[in-house]
Amino acid sequence: MQYGKKIILTILAIQTISFLILMYLGHYQYVTVLDMTVSKKERDTAQLINTIFDQIKDEYGRYGNEILSNPKVAEAFAKKDRQELLNLTMPIYKELIQRNEFLSVMHFHTVDNHSFLRIHKQESFGDDLKDIRPIIVKTNISRKMESGLEVGKYGVSYRVVFPVFHKGEYIGAFELGVDIKYLISKLSISNEYVPLFLISKKAAEPIFMYSQGVDDYLAKFSDDYLIIKYKSSSEEEESVLDVIDERIISEDNYFRKQNKKEYLVFKSFILKDYNERDVGYFVFKNEMDYYKNTIMFIRWFSVITAVLIIIVIALLVNVLIKNYTDRLNEQKDILDFQAHHDALTGLPNRILFSDRLEQAIQKAKRQKTEFALLFIDLDRFKQINDSLGHMFGDKVLKVISKRLQGIVRKEDSLSRLGGDEFILLVEDLKEEIDVSALAKKIILVLAEPIIIENNTLYITTSIGISIFPKDDTDADNLLKYADAAMYRAKEEGRNNYQYYSAEMTELALKRVVMEASLRKALEDGEFIVYYQPQVNGKTGEIIGMEALVRWKHPSEGLIYPNSFIPLAQETGLIIAIDQSVMKIAMKQVAEWYSKGLNPGILALNLAMKQLGQESFLETLVTIMQESGFKPEWLELEVTEGEIMKNPKSAIEVLKKISDMGIEIAVDDFGTGYSSLSYLKRLPIDKLKIDKSFVDGLPDDEEDVSIARAIIALAHSLKLSVIAEGVENREQKEFLVKNGCSHIQGYYYSKPIPSDEMEEILNNRDTKFNN
Numbered sequence: 001m002q003y004g005k006k007i008i009l010t011i012l013a014i015q016t017i018s019f020l021i022l023m024y025l026g027h028y029q030y031v032t033v034l035d036m037t038v039s040k041k042e043r044d045t046a047q048l049i050n051t052i053f054d055q056i057k058d059e060y061g062r063y064g065n066e067i068l069s070n071p072k073v074a075e076a077f078a079k080k081d082r083q084e085l086l087n088l089t090m091p092i093y094k095e096l097i098q099r100n101e102f103l104s105v106m107h108f109h110t111v112d113n114h115s116f117l118r119i120h121k122q123e124s125f126g127d128d129l130k131d132i133r134p135i136i137v138k139t140n141i142s143r144k145m146e147s148g149l150e151v152g153k154y155g156v157s158y159r160v161v162f163p164v165f166h167k168g169e170y171i172g173a174f175e176l177g178v179d180i181k182y183l184i185s186k187l188s189i190s191n192e193y194v195p196l197f198l199i200s201k202k203a204a205e206p207i208f209m210y211s212q213g214v215d216d217y218l219a220k221f222s223d224d225y226l227i228i229k230y231k232s233s234s235e236e237e238e239s240v241l242d243v244i245d246e247r248i249i250s251e252d253n254y255f256r257k258q259n260k261k262e263y264l265v266f267k268s269f270i271l272k273d274y275n276e277r278d279v280g281y282f283v284f285k286n287e288m289d290y291y292k293n294t295i296m297f298i299r300w301f302s303v304i305t306a307v308l309i310i311i312v313i314a315l316l317v318n319v320l321i322k323n324y325t326d327r328l329n330e331q332k333d334i335l336d337f338q339a340h341h342d343a344l345t346g347l348p349n350r351i352l353f354s355d356r357l358e359q360a361i362q363k364a365k366r367q368k369t370e371f372a373l374l375f376i377d378l379d380r381f382k383q384i385n386d387s388l389g390h391m392f393g394d395k396v397l398k399v400i401s402k403r404l405q406g407i408v409r410k411e412d413s414l415s416r417l418g419g420d421e422f423i424l425l426v427e428d429l430k431e432e433i434d435v436s437a438l439a440k441k442i443i444l445v446l447a448e449p450i451i452i453e454n455n456t457l458y459i460t461t462s463i464g465i466s467i468f469p470k471d472d473t474d475a476d477n478l479l480k481y482a483d484a485a486m487y488r489a490k491e492e493g494r495n496n497y498q499y500y501s502a503e504m505t506e507l508a509l510k511r512v513v514m515e516a517s518l519r520k521a522l523e524d525g526e527f528i529v530y531y532q533p534q535v536n537g538k539t540g541e542i543i544g545m546e547a548l549v550r551w552k553h554p555s556e557g558l559i560y561p562n563s564f565i566p567l568a569q570e571t572g573l574i575i576a577i578d579q580s581v582m583k584i585a586m587k588q589v590a591e592w593y594s595k596g597l598n599p600g601i602l603a604l605n606l607a608m609k610q611l612g613q614e615s616f617l618e619t620l621v622t623i624m625q626e627s628g629f630k631p632e633w634l635e636l637e638v639t640e641g642e643i644m645k646n647p648k649s650a651i652e653v654l655k656k657i658s659d660m661g662i663e664i665a666v667d668d669f670g671t672g673y674s675s676l677s678y679l680k681r682l683p684i685d686k687l688k689i690d691k692s693f694v695d696g697l698p699d700d701e702e703d704v705s706i707a708r709a710i711i712a713l714a715h716s717l718k719l720s721v722i723a724e725g726v727e728n729r730e731q732k733e734f735l736v737k738n739g740c741s742h743i744q745g746y747y748y749s750k751p752i753p754s755d756e757m758e759e760i761l762n763n764r765d766t767k768f769n770n
Contacts, residue, residue: 041284042268042560045187049269052186056158057147060176064145064162067092068174077108077174078166082117082125089581093119096176102185104157105177108164109136116172121154132206135274139173148274149180150207151206155217156199156228156279157181170651175677180271184230190283196244198225201281203273222246225280244283342416344394345401353415353423359476360413360427364468372435374424375464375482376404376442379494381420384457384751387646395452400459403445423479432467432499439463439497447495460495471500514567521551522576528552528749529584533760533768534603534722537736537743540768542760544601544635546744548751549577569607578610579619586629588754597761603635605667607642611653620657631661637688639667651681657684665722669710680717687714689740691725698734711739 067089076084085108093106106119113130132152139146139161147160153731157177164172174384180197184525188194199218204226207214227241247254253266263285263549270281340352348356360371385393397420403440404422408414413425424442426435437609443461450457466478481500489498521527526550534544551559568574585602590600610616624631636657642648643666654664665686689710696703707723714721723735726745735743748768749760 016521033324040095041266041286043192043284045269045284048187048190049183049271052183053149053158056178056182057160059177060160061147063092063096064160064174064176068162068164072619074164074166074171077116078169078171080116086122086250087319089119097610098184100178102179102182103176104179105159105175107150107175107177107183109133109173109175111172112169113137113140122603132209133443134174135159136175138274139163143170144196146274149271149279150177150274151199151279152177153206153209153653157198157209158183159274165422174209174480180228181230184228187282188230189297191286193285194230195285196230196241196283197228197271197280198248198267198283199228200225200278203279204279216280222249225249228280228553244285244352248283252378261287271370325568325754345398345416347401347405348413348415350415350417351418353413353425354475356413356415356425357478360425361468361473361475363427365473369427370470371425371427371468372429372432373466373468373478373482374426374435374439374442375466375479375486376422376424377462377486377490378420378446378465379462379490381459382394388455389625392452392455396450396457396459399450399452400446403448404442407441407445423482429467435467436463436497438463442693443495443497462489463497464489464500466500467499469506511567512600514564515573517553518564518568518571518573522573522580524553524579527556527577527580527584528753529581529588530753531585531757532744532751533749533757534600534742535748535768537732537741542598542600542768543742545599545757546603546605546637546751549581550751558606568723572609574607575610576615578604578606579623582623583627586623586634587627589633590627590629592758592761594628597758599761600756601635603637604664605637605639607638611638612646612649616653617656617660635663635665635686637667638667640669643682647682651683655683658685684719686720686722689721689723689735691745694725694731694735694745696725697731704734707740708737711735 001003070088073085073088076088089106089558093103096106104120109129110116112515113128113133113136115127115129118124133150135146135148135150143163145160145162147158149156149158157179159175159177161175162174163170164174184195184197189250198221199572204218204562207218217229219229244256248267253264256263263403264287265283265285267281267283271279273279294764309502316758329669340348340349340355342349357373363369364371366441381393381396384396397416399424401416402425402699404414408424408426411427413427415423415425417423424438426438429435429608441544446461450459464482464487466481466485468478471481472478476519485498485500487495492498502569517617528551530548530550531545532548533542534546535544549561549565551561553559565574565577568577582604585604589602613619623629623744624634638650638654658664663685664683665688666682666684669687670689689707693703693710697707698704720742721740721744722744723731723740724744726732726735726743726747728747731745732743732747735741
């Protein structure tokens with residue numbers, strides 16, 4: 001460290017002495033000083049221009065997004081309704097002009113790079129801009145926002161171009177542009193005189209394509225360059241013009257006297273367009289009297305100051321190095337902790353856990369001992385986040401982590417892997433029964449009520465356990481096996497612990513393969529719809545049908561829902577499957593109605609996950625419109641258990657659906673835990689008696705009592721009722737006799753494909769035998 005300090009001091013001394021020598025020599029090198037001044041001016045100008053461009057991009061990016069957020073704008077553009085589009089955007093254009101007089105472009109472009117509507121030049125449209133407006137071409141290709149400087153028919157502008165979509169379809173580009181005069185106005189504020197912008201004639205060619213108004217925008221400077229007029233009658237602009245001449249084209253700077261004053265004239269910052277082609281550059285005029293009068297004073301003052309500074313630096317450098325080293329070590333410790341610990345709970349994270357697990361494996365191998373991994377997962381924690389918010393969920397996780405820390409031994413390692421998953425490494429294991437006792441203790445402690453902000457919560461826990469070396473000696477496998485055992489604990493009803501067994505790996509693999517197959521099935525359209533008739537048990541007439549999904553697997557054949565729906569619900573794929581069934585079934589039923597057939601009401605099963613989507617109602621309406629399906633033809637079935645998971649939210653969503661004229665049925669009624677107070681508030685039209693209560697009819701006394709109770713409850717609430725799973729005449733006659741005349745089940749028909757269903761519907765006189 002001492003050697004390093006000496007080096008730093010020596011370098012500092014050499015730099016300072018060199019600086020003094022250069023300053024002394026610079027006293028006689030006035031031109032060098034001016035070059036430094038010009039260089040600084042160029043740097044400052046470049047920084048300011050880039051900042052202004054960034055501000056334009058941000059500000060007009062917001063304006064453009066606000067304009068396009070109005071769906072009427074995109075709709076008018078999509079319909080090619082130029083007058084409506086003008087009516088919608090002209091007030092905004094006028095408002096933006098008032099904010100910035102240099103707003104020069106507000107322009108809609110077609111997909112094929114033609115002008116559709118210039119708000120700033122309404123009479124001019126339809127011209128092909130492909131060869132002169134590369135930024136528009138790029139936007140139409142990339143379909144992303146683009147920005148940059150570009151020369152157009154009406155001037156030089158910094159342009160922000162937005163892609164425009166309507167109902168997911170790309171329909172063209174929308175452009176906002178600010179004239180370069182805005183940049184000149186900003187530069188004028190930070191300079192003594194208004195800067196001039198020289199544009200090459202080659203770059204200005206697009207402007208000359210539009211002959212009107214060119215003389216108001218450009219003035220000749222030389223054979224190769226033109227001046228962009230900032231203001232037509234600007235005295236300051238004329239003052240700058242008086243001292244510049246064509247020398248500025250070939251020289252970076254020169255001096256010029258005017259009215260007994262000397263001026264420095266220099267060019268700065270070559271502007272490039274969107275394609276990195278040179279457009280032109282700025283020319284500045286600065287008075288030099290100030291520099292002449294003050295340069296000697298500044299030079300000598302700098303010499304004296306430099307001597308004092310080197311003395312102070314020599315005294316302070318040692319302290320600075322020490323403080324820097326201390327802070328560096330402190331920051332290193334903080335960053336190391338943050339990199340290896342969970343920010344919310346302070347527990348070791350996955351990185352640190354992985355390191356400790358590897359160390360535990362090596363130690364266990366050397367000492368020939370065992371250890372256990374406990375994979376701890378909180379049951380249904382997502383419901384807490386969804387209902388009470390993530391901040392509330394974070395507080396729960398902090399409580400859980402403190403409880404776990406209070407249980408484990410000091411030599412054990414507790415980590416948070418993420419979300420609601422914790423992992424516990426228990427070393428020096430003597431007996432597996434010790435792990436079982438610990439797992440039971442964890443379950444009991446975490447089951448104690450948690451009180452946060454007047455809310456009392458009860459958390460259950462599922463734990464999976466893997467043992468080294470019995471289950472494996474590889475770190476990744478041990479963690480994977482503990483995870484698989486945890487999932488088995490959840491499958492066994494949650495709130496328990498399970499040890500790993502070899503069959504779990506096979507089940508986990510099947511689960512992964514099944515999920516991948518489900519995703520591919522959605523992509524390839526392998527899901528088909530079968531229809532099971534719903535029949536009036538008194539007359540035998542078809543009153544409707546339930547749409548039931550089937551998976552037509554290319555190699556496994558027809559797969560029934562109970563084989564894949566549970567996994568689809570767990571992974572969230574049920575939403576996409578439900579939507580696929582909706583599209584197929586609605587299109588088919590609408591087609592039957594168009595043929596003059598009478599399929600009755602279409603019953604669709606929907607998961608609450610689907611109903612809970614913000615876009616569900618919009619998706620439902622879109623599918624009905626696209627298929628020509630009427631709301632009064634539709635009945636949505638939601639299971640009782642799904643409703644009671646969040647009854648308040650269910651009431652709100654189902655009411656919106658009911659207001660559309662769609663019937664709502666409670667499926668599998670009687671199998672859940674419905675509250676009658678909620679049931680009477682639900683906007684439902686029908687109760688569906690579950691098959692489990694139909695199977696024992698008419699001989700099982702409990703099934704008889706339950707069926708009669710459900711029918712009586714439906715009638716008292718003025719709801720219709722239907723029984724599913726009816727398989728024989730005795731069941732049907734009992735139900736009809738007791739007031740349930742709507743029947744569904746194998747007694748009348750098993751679920752059948754659409755072609756067989758259409759044959760039944762085509763025979764108008766066909767009735768099912770009673």
